[in-house]
Amino acid sequence: MFPKLDPLLHSELRLAVMSILAGVESADFTYIRTQTGATAGNLSVQIEKLDAAGYITVEKGFKGRKPCTTCRITPAGQEAFGKYVEALKEYLSSGAS
Amino acid sequence: MFPKLDPLLHSELRLAVMSILAGVESADFTYIRTQTGATAGNLSVQIEKLDAAGYITVEKGFKGRKPCTTCRITPAGQEAFGKYVEALKEYLSSGAS
DNA sequence: ATAAACAAGTTTACATTATAAACCAAATTA
DNA sequence: TAATTTGGTTTATAATGTAAACTTGTTTAT
Numbered sequence: 001m002f003p004k005l006d007p008l009l010h011s012e013l014r015l016a017v018m019s020i021l022a023g024v025e026s027a028d029f030t031y032i033r034t035q036t037g038a039t040a041g042n043l044s045v046q047i048e049k050l051d052a053a054g055y056i057t058v059e060k061g062f063k064g065r066k067p068c069t070t071c072r073i074t075p076a077g078q079e080a081f082g083k084y085v086e087a088l089k090e091y092l093s094s095g096a097s
Numbered sequence: 098m099f100p101k102l103d104p105l106l107h108s109e110l111r112l113a114v115m116s117i118l119a120g121v122e123s124a125d126f127t128y129i130r131t132q133t134g135a136t137a138g139n140l141s142v143q144i145e146k147l148d149a150a151g152y153i154t155v156e157k158g159f160k161g162r163k164p165c166t167t168c169r170i171t172p173a174g175q176e177a178f179g180k181y182v183e184a185l186k187e188y189l190s191s192g193a194s
Numbered sequence: 195a196t197a198a199a200c201a202a203g204t205t206t207a208c209a210t211t212a213t214a215a216a217c218c219a220a221a222t223t224a
Numbered sequence: 225t226a227a228t229t230t231g232g233t234t235t236a237t238a239a240t241g242t243a244a245a246c247t248t249g250t251t252t253a254t
Contacts, residue, residue: 002113
Protein backbone atom coordinates (compact mmCIF):
# COMPACT_ATOMS: atom_id res chain seq x y z
CA MET A 1 0.00 0.00 0.00
CA PHE A 2 2.72 2.46 0.94
CA PRO A 3 5.77 1.92 -1.26
CA LYS A 4 9.16 2.76 0.17
CA LEU A 5 10.28 6.27 -0.72
CA ASP A 6 13.83 6.62 -2.01
CA PRO A 7 15.50 8.30 0.97
CA LEU A 8 17.92 10.11 -1.27
CA LEU A 9 15.09 11.94 -2.97
CA HIS A 10 12.92 12.33 0.09
CA SER A 11 14.72 15.44 1.21
CA GLU A 12 13.45 18.93 0.57
CA LEU A 13 16.63 20.30 -0.91
CA ARG A 14 17.73 17.27 -2.89
CA LEU A 15 14.23 16.97 -4.30
CA ALA A 16 14.29 20.61 -5.37
CA VAL A 17 17.66 20.09 -7.04
CA MET A 18 16.39 17.07 -8.92
CA SER A 19 13.22 18.89 -9.85
CA ILE A 20 15.28 21.68 -11.39
CA LEU A 21 17.63 19.33 -13.19
CA ALA A 22 14.79 17.18 -14.50
CA GLY A 23 13.56 20.13 -16.48
CA VAL A 24 16.75 21.44 -18.04
CA GLU A 25 19.79 20.18 -19.87
CA SER A 26 22.10 21.45 -17.16
CA ALA A 27 22.27 23.98 -14.37
CA ASP A 28 25.17 25.45 -12.47
CA PHE A 29 25.69 25.65 -8.74
CA THR A 30 24.80 29.29 -8.30
CA TYR A 31 21.67 29.03 -10.36
CA ILE A 32 20.47 26.13 -8.24
CA ARG A 33 21.45 28.04 -5.15
CA THR A 34 19.37 31.08 -6.00
CA GLN A 35 16.41 29.01 -7.17
CA THR A 36 16.33 26.94 -4.01
CA GLY A 37 17.47 29.62 -1.58
CA ALA A 38 19.74 27.07 0.08
CA THR A 39 22.98 27.94 1.80
CA ALA A 40 26.07 27.11 -0.25
CA GLY A 41 27.28 24.63 2.34
CA ASN A 42 24.07 22.69 2.45
CA LEU A 43 23.77 22.68 -1.32
CA SER A 44 27.34 21.50 -1.71
CA VAL A 45 26.72 18.55 0.60
CA GLN A 46 23.45 17.52 -1.02
CA ILE A 47 24.83 17.80 -4.54
CA GLU A 48 27.67 15.56 -3.49
CA LYS A 49 25.20 12.95 -2.29
CA LEU A 50 23.24 13.01 -5.51
CA ASP A 51 26.50 12.72 -7.40
CA ALA A 52 27.69 9.80 -5.27
CA ALA A 53 24.39 8.05 -5.95
CA GLY A 54 24.85 8.50 -9.68
CA TYR A 55 21.69 10.59 -9.96
CA ILE A 56 23.55 13.59 -11.31
CA THR A 57 26.93 14.39 -12.74
CA VAL A 58 28.99 17.30 -11.48
CA GLU A 59 31.47 19.04 -13.72
CA LYS A 60 33.87 21.60 -12.40
CA GLY A 61 35.03 24.16 -14.92
CA PHE A 62 35.30 27.89 -15.35
CA LYS A 63 32.98 30.55 -16.62
CA GLY A 64 35.34 33.31 -17.66
CA ARG A 65 37.92 33.06 -14.94
CA LYS A 66 35.57 32.16 -12.14
CA PRO A 67 35.01 28.57 -11.11
CA CYS A 68 31.70 27.14 -12.16
CA THR A 69 30.14 23.85 -11.15
CA THR A 70 27.71 22.41 -13.64
CA CYS A 71 25.17 19.74 -12.75
CA ARG A 72 23.26 17.42 -14.99
CA ILE A 73 20.72 14.71 -14.24
CA THR A 74 21.69 11.21 -15.37
CA PRO A 75 19.34 8.60 -16.86
CA ALA A 76 19.47 6.79 -13.51
CA GLY A 77 18.50 10.05 -11.84
CA GLN A 78 15.61 10.60 -14.24
CA GLU A 79 14.34 7.12 -13.52
CA ALA A 80 14.68 7.43 -9.77
CA PHE A 81 12.90 10.77 -9.86
CA GLY A 82 10.07 9.31 -11.92
CA LYS A 83 9.69 6.37 -9.59
CA TYR A 84 9.73 8.63 -6.57
CA VAL A 85 6.94 10.73 -8.02
CA GLU A 86 4.86 7.64 -8.67
CA ALA A 87 5.49 6.27 -5.19
CA LEU A 88 4.60 9.56 -3.59
CA LYS A 89 1.23 9.61 -5.31
CA GLU A 90 0.24 6.60 -3.23
CA TYR A 91 0.74 8.68 -0.15
CA LEU A 92 -1.11 11.72 -1.38
CA SER A 93 -4.17 10.14 -2.95
CA SER A 94 -6.35 10.45 0.16
CA GLY A 95 -5.93 14.17 0.31
CA ALA A 96 -5.56 15.04 -3.37
CA SER A 97 -7.53 18.07 -4.40
CA MET B 98 9.36 28.66 -6.65
CA PHE B 99 9.92 25.91 -4.11
CA PRO B 100 7.61 26.37 -1.17
CA LYS B 101 8.75 25.16 2.22
CA LEU B 102 7.53 21.68 2.99
CA ASP B 103 6.01 21.16 6.43
CA PRO B 104 8.77 19.15 8.11
CA LEU B 105 6.26 17.32 10.25
CA LEU B 106 4.61 15.86 7.21
CA HIS B 107 7.75 15.39 5.17
CA SER B 108 8.51 12.07 6.80
CA GLU B 109 7.70 8.77 5.22
CA LEU B 110 5.95 7.26 8.20
CA ARG B 111 4.13 10.35 9.42
CA LEU B 112 2.93 11.02 5.89
CA ALA B 113 1.60 7.47 5.62
CA VAL B 114 -0.20 7.86 8.93
CA MET B 115 -1.79 11.11 7.79
CA SER B 116 -2.68 9.59 4.45
CA ILE B 117 -4.52 6.79 6.22
CA LEU B 118 -6.28 9.09 8.67
CA ALA B 119 -7.27 11.55 5.95
CA GLY B 120 -9.39 8.84 4.40
CA VAL B 121 -11.21 7.43 7.41
CA GLU B 122 -13.13 8.59 10.46
CA SER B 123 -10.62 6.95 12.79
CA ALA B 124 -8.02 4.19 12.90
CA ASP B 125 -6.40 2.36 15.76
CA PHE B 126 -2.72 1.88 16.43
CA THR B 127 -2.49 -1.71 15.31
CA TYR B 128 -4.37 -1.07 12.10
CA ILE B 129 -2.00 1.75 11.21
CA ARG B 130 0.89 -0.47 12.20
CA THR B 131 -0.06 -3.28 9.84
CA GLN B 132 -0.92 -0.91 7.00
CA THR B 133 2.38 0.90 7.22
CA GLY B 134 4.55 -2.04 8.25
CA ALA B 135 6.26 0.21 10.79
CA THR B 136 7.72 -1.03 14.03
CA ALA B 137 5.60 -0.26 17.08
CA GLY B 138 8.32 1.93 18.57
CA ASN B 139 8.73 4.07 15.53
CA LEU B 140 4.99 4.40 15.07
CA SER B 141 4.51 5.35 18.70
CA VAL B 142 7.07 8.14 18.42
CA GLN B 143 5.70 9.52 15.17
CA ILE B 144 2.09 9.42 16.34
CA GLU B 145 3.13 11.35 19.41
CA LYS B 146 4.65 14.04 17.21
CA LEU B 147 1.54 14.36 15.09
CA ASP B 148 -0.50 14.55 18.27
CA ALA B 149 1.78 17.20 19.78
CA ALA B 150 1.40 19.25 16.60
CA GLY B 151 -2.37 19.06 16.86
CA TYR B 152 -2.63 17.23 13.54
CA ILE B 153 -4.28 14.21 15.09
CA THR B 154 -5.97 13.27 18.35
CA VAL B 155 -5.01 10.14 20.22
CA GLU B 156 -7.50 8.41 22.46
CA LYS B 157 -6.50 5.59 24.74
CA GLY B 158 -9.25 3.16 25.54
CA PHE B 159 -9.90 -0.55 25.58
CA LYS B 160 -11.21 -3.01 23.07
CA GLY B 161 -12.49 -5.82 25.26
CA ARG B 162 -9.86 -5.81 27.98
CA LYS B 163 -6.93 -5.00 25.76
CA PRO B 164 -5.68 -1.46 25.45
CA CYS B 165 -6.49 0.22 22.19
CA THR B 166 -5.21 3.51 20.89
CA THR B 167 -7.48 5.30 18.46
CA CYS B 168 -6.26 8.08 16.17
CA ARG B 169 -8.23 10.71 14.33
CA ILE B 170 -7.14 13.52 12.06
CA THR B 171 -8.08 17.04 13.22
CA PRO B 172 -9.24 19.92 11.03
CA ALA B 173 -5.77 21.45 11.45
CA GLY B 174 -4.29 18.15 10.31
CA GLN B 175 -6.55 18.00 7.27
CA GLU B 176 -5.54 21.50 6.32
CA ALA B 177 -1.84 20.89 6.82
CA PHE B 178 -2.05 17.71 4.78
CA GLY B 179 -3.84 19.52 1.97
CA LYS B 180 -1.28 22.30 1.95
CA TYR B 181 1.56 19.82 1.97
CA VAL B 182 0.12 18.05 -1.05
CA GLU B 183 -0.18 21.34 -2.91
CA ALA B 184 3.36 22.36 -2.00
CA LEU B 185 4.77 19.04 -3.10
CA LYS B 186 3.25 19.41 -6.52
CA GLU B 187 5.61 22.30 -7.15
CA TYR B 188 8.50 19.94 -6.65
CA LEU B 189 7.15 17.15 -8.78
CA SER B 190 5.90 19.04 -11.79
CA SER B 191 9.10 18.71 -13.79
CA GLY B 192 8.98 14.95 -13.69
CA ALA B 193 5.25 14.31 -13.60
CA SER B 194 4.15 11.53 -15.92
C1' DA C 195 -2.06 -21.98 40.18
C1' DT C 196 1.99 -20.80 37.74
C1' DA C 197 4.80 -20.29 33.93
C1' DA C 198 5.36 -19.21 29.19
C1' DA C 199 4.01 -16.70 25.33
C1' DC C 200 1.53 -12.80 23.32
C1' DA C 201 -0.49 -8.08 22.64
C1' DA C 202 -0.13 -3.23 22.77
C1' DG C 203 2.47 0.14 23.34
C1' DT C 204 6.43 3.32 25.52
C1' DT C 205 11.19 4.55 26.52
C1' DT C 206 15.69 5.10 25.39
C1' DA C 207 19.91 4.72 23.16
C1' DC C 208 22.04 4.88 18.82
C1' DA C 209 22.61 5.90 13.88
C1' DT C 210 21.61 8.81 10.18
C1' DT C 211 20.64 13.15 8.20
C1' DA C 212 20.41 18.05 7.77
C1' DT C 213 22.18 22.45 8.43
C1' DA C 214 24.87 26.31 9.27
C1' DA C 215 29.10 28.28 10.71
C1' DA C 216 33.79 28.55 9.70
C1' DC C 217 36.97 28.26 6.35
C1' DC C 218 39.67 28.60 1.71
C1' DA C 219 41.16 30.33 -2.87
C1' DA C 220 40.73 33.26 -6.51
C1' DA C 221 38.72 37.43 -8.54
C1' DT C 222 36.98 42.03 -8.27
C1' DT C 223 36.52 46.64 -6.40
C1' DA C 224 37.88 50.69 -3.66
C1' DT D 225 47.16 46.83 -1.68
C1' DA D 226 43.53 46.15 1.32
C1' DA D 227 38.82 45.02 1.67
C1' DT D 228 34.94 42.69 -0.45
C1' DT D 229 32.76 39.45 -3.28
C1' DT D 230 32.23 35.05 -5.66
C1' DG D 231 32.15 30.22 -5.58
C1' DG D 232 32.48 27.01 -3.30
C1' DT D 233 34.23 22.92 0.69
C1' DT D 234 34.92 21.12 5.39
C1' DT D 235 33.45 20.27 9.75
C1' DA D 236 31.01 20.61 13.98
C1' DT D 237 26.52 20.49 15.87
C1' DA D 238 21.61 20.04 15.98
C1' DA D 239 17.64 17.59 14.59
C1' DT D 240 15.51 13.42 13.13
C1' DG D 241 14.55 8.61 12.48
C1' DT D 242 14.72 3.98 13.97
C1' DA D 243 15.03 -0.29 16.29
C1' DA D 244 16.05 -2.72 20.45
C1' DA D 245 14.86 -3.19 25.05
C1' DC D 246 11.46 -2.60 28.37
C1' DT D 247 6.63 -2.28 30.66
C1' DT D 248 2.03 -3.64 31.64
C1' DG D 249 -1.36 -6.47 31.27
C1' DT D 250 -3.73 -10.74 28.84
C1' DT D 251 -4.23 -15.25 27.11
C1' DT D 252 -2.81 -20.02 26.83
C1' DA D 253 -0.60 -24.14 28.28
C1' DT D 254 0.92 -27.28 32.21
